[in-house]
Amino acid sequence: MCEANAYLLGNDGESDETLLMEAVDKIEPDEDGIRLVSIFGEQKFIKGHVHSLSLVDHKVYIKQ
Amino acid sequence: MCEANAYLLGNDGESDETLLMEAVDKIEPDEDGIRLVSIFGEQKFIKGHVHSLSLVDHKVYIKQ
Numbered sequence: 001m002c003e004a005n006a007y008l009l010g011n012d013g014e015s016d017e018t019l020l021m022e023a024v025d026k027i028e029p030d031e032d033g034i035r036l037v038s039i040f041g042e043q044k045f046i047k048g049h050v051h052s053l054s055l056v057d058h059k060v061y062i063k064q
Numbered sequence: 065m066c067e068a069n070a071y072l073l074g075n076d077g078e079s080d081e082t083l084l085m086e087a088v089d090k091i092e093p094d095e096d097g098i099r100l101v102s103i104f105g106e107q108k109f110i111k112g113h114v115h116s117l118s119l120v121d122h123k124v125y126i127k128q
Contacts (some may be wrong), residue, residue: 002066002119027117039120050114053091053124055066056103060117 003039004058009051017061020044025059034062068122073115081125084108088124098100098126 010016013020021044026037033047051063067087074080085108090101097111115127 002068002122004066004119014120025120029116050117052093053114053117054089055068055119056089058066 004060007061009061020053069126070124073125073127
């Protein structure tokens with residue numbers, strides 16, 4: 001499986017990241033934000049956008 | 065390896081997609097667009113943003 005963990009980026013650069021959701025499969029635009037869906041079907045809405053990806057590291061960075 | 069293929073989404077819905085780059089590792093913001101970097105080090109700049117992800121399907125959708 002090639003899911004990734006989604007992190008919320010803060011304003012203090014790369015070290016300022018908070019885990020939002022593990023095992024993310026899908027991210028889709030939803031109204032004024034995005035909806036994250038994990039491989040387990042868990043869903044989370046975030047007012048933000050995909051900032052960057054590092055797929056080999058299994059990381060997706062979200063910014064508000 | 066958990067790289068994905070990046071597709072450019074057109075305006076005709078899900079069927080309107082063009083392969084931009086295979087084996088994408090990183091996507092990062094770059095000036096007024098994004099820079100895609102493959103696992104082979106190949107780079108491509110696109111004036112667009114990450115629209116959605118479907119990681120288990122190894123797909124990243126970009127929209128201009």
